[in-house]
Amino acid sequence: MNLNYDKASIELPDAWRAKSPIFALVGVSCILIGVFCFFMAPSANGDRSGAFKFLTHSYLTNFIYILTFTLGALFFILVQFLTRAGWSSSIRRLAEIIMVLIPLIAVLFVPILVLLMSGNSDLYQWNSDKIESAIVAKKAEVYLTKEFFTIRSLVYFAFWILTSTWFYRLSRAQDESGDTELSTVRQKWAGPLIMLFSLSVTFAAFDWVMSVDPEWYSTIFGVYLFAASMMAFFAMMIVISQLLQKAGKVQKWITVEHYHDMGKFLFGFVMFWSYIAFSQLVLYWYANIPEETHWYDVRLQGNWWYLSYGLIAFHFAIPFLGLMSRHVRRHRTGLLFWAVWILVAHWLDMTFLIMPNAGLGASHFFPMLGHLLGGIGMLSIFAAFFLVRAAGVPLVAMRDPRLPEAMKYANPIL
Amino acid sequence: MSEHKPRKSSEPKPPRAFGWMAEYADEHDLLVAARKVRDSGYTKTDAFTPFPVHGIDEALGIKPTILPFMVLCAGFTGLCTALLMQWWMNGVDYKYIISAKPFGLTPASIPVAFELTILFSAFTSFLGMIALNQLPKFSNPVFTNARFDRATDDRFFLYVNAADKYYNRESVKELLSGTHPDSLDEVLEDTTPSALPRGIVLTALLLVLAGLIPAMVILNMRASFSDLPRLHVFFDMDFQPKKKAQQPTTIFADARVMRPQVKGTVARGQLDEQDPFYLGYDPSKLSAMNGGQSVFYVATQPPQDGQPADAKPADAAAAPAEPAQKDATPAAPAAQAAGTPAPGAGLNLPWIDKLPIEATEENMKLGKTKFETFCSTCHGYAGYGDGLVHKRADALAQGYWLPPTSMHIDRVRKQPVGQIFHTITKGQGKMASYATVLTPKERWAVVLYVRALQLSRNASVEDVPVESRAQLEPSK
Numbered sequence: 001m002n003l004n005y006d007k008a009s010i011e012l013p014d015a016w017r018a019k020s021p022i023f024a025l026v027g028v029s030c031i032l033i034g035v036f037c038f039f040m041a042p043s044a045n046g047d048r049s050g051a052f053k054f055l056t057h058s059y060l061t062n063f064i065y066i067l068t069f070t071l072g073a074l075f076f077i078l079v080q081f082l083t084r085a086g087w088s089s090s091i092r093r094l095a096e097i098i099m100v101l102i103p104l105i106a107v108l109f110v111p112i113l114v115l116l117m118s119g120n121s122d123l124y125q126w127n128s129d130k131i132e133s134a135i136v137a138k139k140a141e142v143y144l145t146k147e148f149f150t151i152r153s154l155v156y157f158a159f160w161i162l163t164s165t166w167f168y169r170l171s172r173a174q175d176e177s178g179d180t181e182l183s184t185v186r187q188k189w190a191g192p193l194i195m196l197f198s199l200s201v202t203f204a205a206f207d208w209v210m211s212v213d214p215e216w217y218s219t220i221f222g223v224y225l226f227a228a229s230m231m232a233f234f235a236m237m238i239v240i241s242q243l244l245q246k247a248g249k250v251q252k253w254i255t256v257e258h259y260h261d262m263g264k265f266l267f268g269f270v271m272f273w274s275y276i277a278f279s280q281l282v283l284y285w286y287a288n289i290p291e292e293t294h295w296y297d298v299r300l301q302g303n304w305w306y307l308s309y310g311l312i313a314f315h316f317a318i319p320f321l322g323l324m325s326r327h328v329r330r331h332r333t334g335l336l337f338w339a340v341w342i343l344v345a346h347w348l349d350m351t352f353l354i355m356p357n358a359g360l361g362a363s364h365f366f367p368m369l370g371h372l373l374g375g376i377g378m379l380s381i382f383a384a385f386f387l388v389r390a391a392g393v394p395l396v397a398m399r400d401p402r403l404p405e406a407m408k409y410a411n412p413i414l
Numbered sequence: 415m416s417e418h419k420p421r422k423s424s425e426p427k428p429p430r431a432f433g434w435m436a437e438y439a440d441e442h443d444l445l446v447a448a449r450k451v452r453d454s455g456y457t458k459t460d461a462f463t464p465f466p467v468h469g470i471d472e473a474l475g476i477k478p479t480i481l482p483f484m485v486l487c488a489g490f491t492g493l494c495t496a497l498l499m500q501w502w503m504n505g506v507d508y509k510y511i512i513s514a515k516p517f518g519l520t521p522a523s524i525p526v527a528f529e530l531t532i533l534f535s536a537f538t539s540f541l542g543m544i545a546l547n548q549l550p551k552f553s554n555p556v557f558t559n560a561r562f563d564r565a566t567d568d569r570f571f572l573y574v575n576a577a578d579k580y581y582n583r584e585s586v587k588e589l590l591s592g593t594h595p596d597s598l599d600e601v602l603e604d605t606t607p608s609a610l611p612r613g614i615v616l617t618a619l620l621l622v623l624a625g626l627i628p629a630m631v632i633l634n635m636r637a638s639f640s641d642l643p644r645l646h647v648f649f650d651m652d653f654q655p656k657k658k659a660q661q662p663t664t665i666f667a668d669a670r671v672m673r674p675q676v677k678g679t680v681a682r683g684q685l686d687e688q689d690p691f692y693l694g695y696d697p698s699k700l701s702a703m704n705g706g707q708s709v710f711y712v713a714t715q716p717p718q719d720g721q722p723a724d725a726k727p728a729d730a731a732a733a734p735a736e737p738a739q740k741d742a743t744p745a746a747p748a749a750q751a752a753g754t755p756a757p758g759a760g761l762n763l764p765w766i767d768k769l770p771i772e773a774t775e776e777n778m779k780l781g782k783t784k785f786e787t788f789c790s791t792c793h794g795y796a797g798y799g800d801g802l803v804h805k806r807a808d809a810l811a812q813g814y815w816l817p818p819t820s821m822h823i824d825r826v827r828k829q830p831v832g833q834i835f836h837t838i839t840k841g842q843g844k845m846a847s848y849a850t851v852l853t854p855k856e857r858w859a860v861v862l863y864v865r866a867l868q869l870s871r872n873a874s875v876e877d878v879p880v881e882s883r884a885q886l887e888p889s890k
Contacts, residue, residue, distance in 0.1 A: 278524060285521050288513045324486070412468055 010250055010395050017391035023384035030377030034058070037370030050359060051367075056115060056123035057212070057358035058371040062378040063108050064209060065232075065350045068225070069382070070105055071201060072233025073098035074164050075226070078197060081167075081183070081190035086405030087261060090253040093397045094240060096171055097389050098233070099164045104385045106157045108378075112208075113153065116146045124149075126214040135291065136214040144211055156204045163193055171397055178399035201226050212357050216295040220280045225353075227276045231269035232346040234262050238339035240386070242332060244395065253396045253407075256330050260411050263329030266342060270323065273349075274316040303364070304356045311352055315345040347375050430603040432555040433576040434586050435562070436595035437569055441467045444570040447593035448473035451574060454589055458575035462556070462565040481546060485539045492534030496527040511806075558604045561597060573601065691770050692854050694835035699764035712763060712836065766832030769865075771858045781863030784856050788848060797821030797867045816844060821864055822871050834861045 038051040038058070073095045080088050080095075088095075112123070121128035126144040131137040142148070167186055174182040202222025210221045218224075241254050241262075284292045299308040319338055328334040355371065397403065438444045444461060451459055452475035459474055461467070497519060504510065505518025515522070544550075556562050556573060565571050572595075574586050583600075590598050646652050657663055657671040666673070675681065686692040695712060771777050786795060794800040799820040807815040819826060826834070838857045841847040852860065875883060 278521075281521055282525065285515075288515070 007394075009248070010253065010398070011393065012244075012249065012387070012391045012395065014392055016387055020384040020387040020391075023380050023387065027377040027380030027382075027384060030373045030380060034370035034373035034377065037366045037373065040366045040370075053122040054358045054367050054371075056112075056120075057354050058367075058374050060112060060123060060208070060212070061350050061354045061371070062374045063105075063112070064225075064354070065347055065375060066108075066378045066382040067102075067105055068229035068232045068346070068350075069236045070098055070102045070164075071160070071226075072229040072231075072236075074102070074160060075194070075197060075201075075230065076233060077167055078163075078190045078194045081186045082194055084187055084402075086402040087258070087409045089400045089402040089406035090250075090396055091237065091241065091258050091262070091406075092400070093171065093393075093395055094244075094250075095233075095237060096168050096397075097386065097393065097395075098236065098240075100168045100389055101382070101385045102157070102164050103161045104388070105382075106161065108381070109153065109157070113150055116149065119146075124211060124214070126211065133215055139214055144214060149207060149211075152203065152207055156200045159196060159200050163197070171400075172393070174399055175394060175397065180401045183401055198222075198226070201229070209353055212354055213295055215291060217292075218280050218284075218295075220276060224273075224276050224280060227269060227273040228346060228349055231266065231273050231342060234266040234269060235339040235342035235346065238262050238266065238335055239343065242336050242339075250395050255407075256332070257410050258406075259332065259335055260326070260330050263323060263335050263338075266339065267320075267323040267329070270316065270319050270342065274320070277311075277315075298356045299352065302356065304352070307348060307352055311345070311349060315349055319345065429605045431576060431583065432601040432603065433574050433578075433581070434583075434590055435556060435559060435571055435573045435599050435601050436590040436593060437561060437571055437597045437599075438593075439569070439596055441470075441570055443593070443595075444572055445469060445473045447572050447590070447595070450593055451572065451589065455580050456574055456578050456586075458578035458581075460573045460575070462562070462571040462573065464566055464568060464570075467570075479546065481539060481542050484542050485535045488538035489531045489535040492530040492532070493527055495534070496530035497523065499530075500526055553604075555601050555603060558602060559599050561599070569596075690766050690832070691858075694766055694832035694839065696764040696766065703764070763833075765830035765836070767830040769831050769858060769862055771855060771862065773862055777859045777862055778866060780856060781859035781861070781866075784852060784860050785863045785867075788851060789860065792818040792845070793821065794818075796871075797864065818845070821867055827868050827872065831858075831861050831865065834864060 035055055038055045076088075076095050077092065077099055079085075080092060115123060116127055119127065124144070125131070126136050126140040127146050131140055136144075170182045170186055173179070205222040205225035209225065210217065238259065241250070241259070244250055245254060281296065284296055287293075296308075298304065319341055322338050322341070323329060328338070351371065436447060438447065441463060444463065445467065448459070448461055448470065452473060457475065461470055461474060463470070500523045501518050504523075509517050556571070561569070562571060572590070572593075574581070574590065576583075587598065587600075659672060661671050662669045663671045688697055690696050700712060789797075790801055792799070792801040792803045794804070797820065799818040801818065804815075804818050808817075821827075835857055837845070838852065838860060839847060839849045839854075848857065869877065875886070878886065
């Protein structure tokens with residue numbers, strides 16, 4: 001294959017890697033200011049006892065927020081090999097780079113494990129000796145114990161890290177050798193791995209997010225988080241591709257056809273998320289059983305009313321109409337706008353999933369400001385991680401056997 | 415066809431020309447030719463291909479269809495229709511309470527809104543496609559050319575319509591010849607006679623008339639009477655070799671279809687009919703008193719000692735239901751409630767007054783669980799007759815609701831345990847039998863729990879063990 005390509009156009013210079021500490025620093029300072037904000041606001045009962053609880057929930061929310069991008073990327077890579085897709089070959093390396101951020105992001109989970117080991121029950125109420133609810137006590141007997149929880153978390157991370165780094169290494173090895181066998185191996189393993197992936201994401205969602213309210217359960221919850229992950233991943237891909245192209249990289253490798261396809265996926269997963277989110281709601285709505293509805297009770301009738309119903313418009317109706325037109329999906333600025341919109345909506349969605357369980361103090365402003373700063377901080381850390389991984393690596397898998405197919409593909413005019 | 419029906423040159427009027435049609439061997443030639451025709455400014459063109467050709471729309475210069483926009487509008491109309499409909503029906507016109515959910519638009523309105531959006535969109539896209547393509551069209555002038563049959567097989571055709579505003583017969587011919595078609599024909603009007611052959615018309619008419627005959631026969635039969643017996647299409651289903659209850663038979667000497675119990679056998683569950691544990695009363699004592707009539711008294715449960723039945727709930731929650739009892743609805747329970755002494759009043763029926771199960775912690779828990787599952791919906795958790803069903807029925811204020819009995823009125827408090835057990839087993843008034851959902855042991859456990867509830871509302875210091883009485887003193 002022709003290897004005469006302009007290296008400068010598809011690689012980030014090492015100087016970019018040097019910027020990652022700046023991003024990391026900005027991220028950490030944002031989070032610290034956020035923590036300060038939590039302790040600024042008095043809780044409902046006047047003191048600041050609720051601040052730490054709010055902090056733990058906020059941290060988990062923002063951690064899950066950036067983790068979902070990488071999980072979406074991992075699934076995307078697996079499914080590209082499973083279906084032997086050609087169209088995505090030129091954007092696949094970017095997705096692979098997002099995918100191999102998992103080992104770095106896993107480090108951010110350590111504080112949660114430390115919190116758990118110290119016996120704190122602010123975030124996970126089941127991590128306590130005195131459990132009032134009989135339902136929770138039963139779950140906390142075997143499944144929701146801090147030891148078993150830690151083991152499970154490590155298993156999820158181990159699986160994701162092994163899968164993502166292995167696939168990434170094979171892809172990088174293909175850069176050197178151009179061996180098509182490396183693609184075949186990945187195609188062969190994509191099927192089994194995708195099954196394990198779906199299990200791991202489902203249980204991770206149950207353990208990390210759903211057990212924040214240990215009395216409540218929803219069997220569709222894993223799919224909910226998966227749908228949100230995929231949607232968030234495509235939004236992130238569109239944003240990153242456009243930022244790189246604005247910096248003069250990968251100009252001719254990511255065409256309007258690829259944006260169109262990513263836009264279609266984004267549109268599709270916006271609808272899929274809505275479908276799953278509504279499926280979860282409507283069953284509880286009809287059944288109207290107290291132990292199932294209390295989760296929605298806090299969200300639909302309490303202080304979080306605006307956010308929960310706002311998601312219908314902000315997370316579904318508006319982007320649905322906005323992304324519906326083919327002209328928008330083929331328009332760079334239009335697509336970028338909706339991708340950024342979705343990134344914000346996804347953050348609100350994660351907030352909707354976790355934060356109502358932290359309660360809301362007498363003052364809303366400072367806790368929410370702190371939470372928002374935490375989200376910005378985590379995104380900044382995500383950017384730092386991305387630069388660490390992306391610098392010095394070709395941003396297109398130049399010797400992928402399906403690359404010509406990706407460059408030739410055009411969406412039919414309907 | 416053109417070979418079969420050569421046109422006569424002597425015809426007074428030449429056939430109408432509809433345009434030119436060029437034929438190509440593959441889609442690449444067609445695309446090249448189509449672009450050339452498009453660039454020459456012709457818009458009333460069409461291409462006919464055996465399979466969908468990518469890029470043909472762009473090559474022919476076909477503008478994007480407005481169908482998606484129509485579908486979008488229809489979708490919005492459907493959405494608004496559904497939301498308006500549900501808001502009106504469930505929020506304004508016919509407010510119907512469904513498990514205390516709010517009226518009007520709720521998350522439960524979304525599925526209907528979704529369905530109508532899809533329905534309107536689907537109909538619009540389907541019917542809109544038909545309309546925009548001006549279908550159904552039974553004939554097209556291009557069909558007159560016999561070569562055109564291969565458009566569904568292996569040939570590609572480009573057609574320039576004479577209706578185009580720049581159409582000029584000679585220049586179009588020249589333009590298409592320049593694209594090197596395999597053949598170039600003018601599309602001419604079909605001059606074969608269009609009248610149907612007489613035989614076909616006659617046959618069709620006859621068939622239509624013949625088709626009316628069955629309908630006429632049926633109509634005639636529906637309007638007239640017949641003495642003939644019914645036609646048994648499935649004879650063996652109408653007359654089955656089996657016996658129904660109370661019919662005679664020749665198989666047994668006594669000619670009875672229904673067989674009495676064989677001597678010396680015991681039917682399943684038959685022994686329970688003799689056991690007070692399953693009945694709540696002593697059946698041998700019952701049959702000894704007052705002949706067979708006493709069984710009826712057990713079934714109707716007359717009040718003991720001639721005391722009038724008291725159906726009024728003890729708490730104030732049932733106050734709005736008061737008119738219900740004064741209403742002129744002479745239902746049996748209402749009559750009882752009004753204080754008419756039932757027949758058999760004053761009899762001392764042989765109810766069991768000692769619980770056949772131990773008053774253990776385990777039984778008490780069982781009774782509590784069962785009471786809260788099955789009884790509390792009407793009788794309330796504390797047994798005051800103020801359960802959710804009662805509250806709801808009361809709120810509806812329909813006038814004929816008889817409140818559930820409170821456990822804490824004198825009448826119930828004085829009832830022997832056997833009578834309470836019997837009430838659970840057989841039901842009473844509006845209350846149904848719970849024998850199918852509660853085993854006898856569970857029913858006794860519920861009785862135990864009811865007794866505990868009654869004691870909890872009406873206990874004195876003497877009921878507390880002496881050594882525990884000190885705990886009752888208010889701590890200072």
